[in-house]
Amino acid sequence: MFDNFPLWPARASTTAGNVDALYIFLVVLSTFMSVAIFVMILAFAAKYRRRPGHAAEQIEGSTILEITWSVIPFGVFVVIFVWGAVIFFQERTPPRGATEIYVVAKQWMWKLEHEEGHREINELHVPVGRDVKMILTSQDVIHSFYVPAFRIKQDVVPGRYTTAWFRPTRPGTYHLFCAEYCGTQHSGMIGQVVVLEPSQYEAWLSGGGTTGSLASTGQALFQQLGCSTCHRSDTQGRGPNLAGTFGKPVLLDDGQTVIEDENYIRESILNPSAKIVSGFKPIMPPFQGIVSEEQLNALVAYIKSLNQNPSGAAGSPTLLPAGTQPQAPKVQ
Numbered sequence: 001m002f003d004n005f006p007l008w009p010a011r012a013s014t015t016a017g018n019v020d021a022l023y024i025f026l027v028v029l030s031t032f033m034s035v036a037i038f039v040m041i042l043a044f045a046a047k048y049r050r051r052p053g054h055a056a057e058q059i060e061g062s063t064i065l066e067i068t069w070s071v072i073p074f075g076v077f078v079v080i081f082v083w084g085a086v087i088f089f090q091e092r093t094p095p096r097g098a099t100e101i102y103v104v105a106k107q108w109m110w111k112l113e114h115e116e117g118h119r120e121i122n123e124l125h126v127p128v129g130r131d132v133k134m135i136l137t138s139q140d141v142i143h144s145f146y147v148p149a150f151r152i153k154q155d156v157v158p159g160r161y162t163t164a165w166f167r168p169t170r171p172g173t174y175h176l177f178c179a180e181y182c183g184t185q186h187s188g189m190i191g192q193v194v195v196l197e198p199s200q201y202e203a204w205l206s207g208g209g210t211t212g213s214l215a216s217t218g219q220a221l222f223q224q225l226g227c228s229t230c231h232r233s234d235t236q237g238r239g240p241n242l243a244g245t246f247g248k249p250v251l252l253d254d255g256q257t258v259i260e261d262e263n264y265i266r267e268s269i270l271n272p273s274a275k276i277v278s279g280f281k282p283i284m285p286p287f288q289g290i291v292s293e294e295q296l297n298a299l300v301a302y303i304k305s306l307n308q309n310p311s312g313a314a315g316s317p318t319l320l321p322a323g324t325q326p327q328a329p330k331v332q
Ligand SMILES: [Cu+2]
Pocket: 108, 142, 143, 144, 178, 179, 180, 181, 182, 186, 189
């Protein structure tokens, strides 16, 4: 409806319409209130202007009036609050089974990695009609991942992961901006999101060269860095068996419980002593400064992929038997 109306960018995600509806409601409400106030100022100024024979009369308060002008605005604000909260939680909660894209921002570019192992710079290809979860981090300063057509904007913070998700509804090419001033060439930190029909997307995936899925890259790193010497698929290792642990609660030695999410895995690798798993000794060496953001993403993707392989190949010295490819969820 607003395609040729420059006030609105294209609407190309499932949440775009919801965000716009709330926005339009706020604009209409504010316009209505502003106009009503100005009209009344003028009307009363005219009606109660000074005239001979008319004396001003003091009104000493009215309970009905006061209740009315408290309850009506309160109701309106509750509507705005609930409406906004519903959209906020929708936008904050990535649906299960979403395709995952790892994003590393740096001055001044976007590096994007698909689960299947494809890497892109300043360009992201995604299929239409499919939930996409972004796992974002920065290797220098704060950036912000902003795709106006999807109505998503998410800060990208060094030292931790933030997430965002969207489901594109229309094929096309959309702007990607950095929305957080990040240095001299901030304005040049732009890119595009290319939404393809599923068949075109499959063709795109099979066209680009890849050295294997992100999880399999992570698996190789897991061997190279010696993680597999402590983390084994049985219970005999010096570190916990990582198979099937993603998304589950972990009991720590101080009695607290945390959910194993991407940020927890990240911290466990970079700075293991921050949270010690109950029943284990703090012997894991910190990998801060040893692994790059990309390697860290691959390790996280690998540990997550072990959930799809719950058998964990018991008895083998590594979490997966050599030669087995961890299965990334298939894109339809
Ligand atoms: Cu930036």
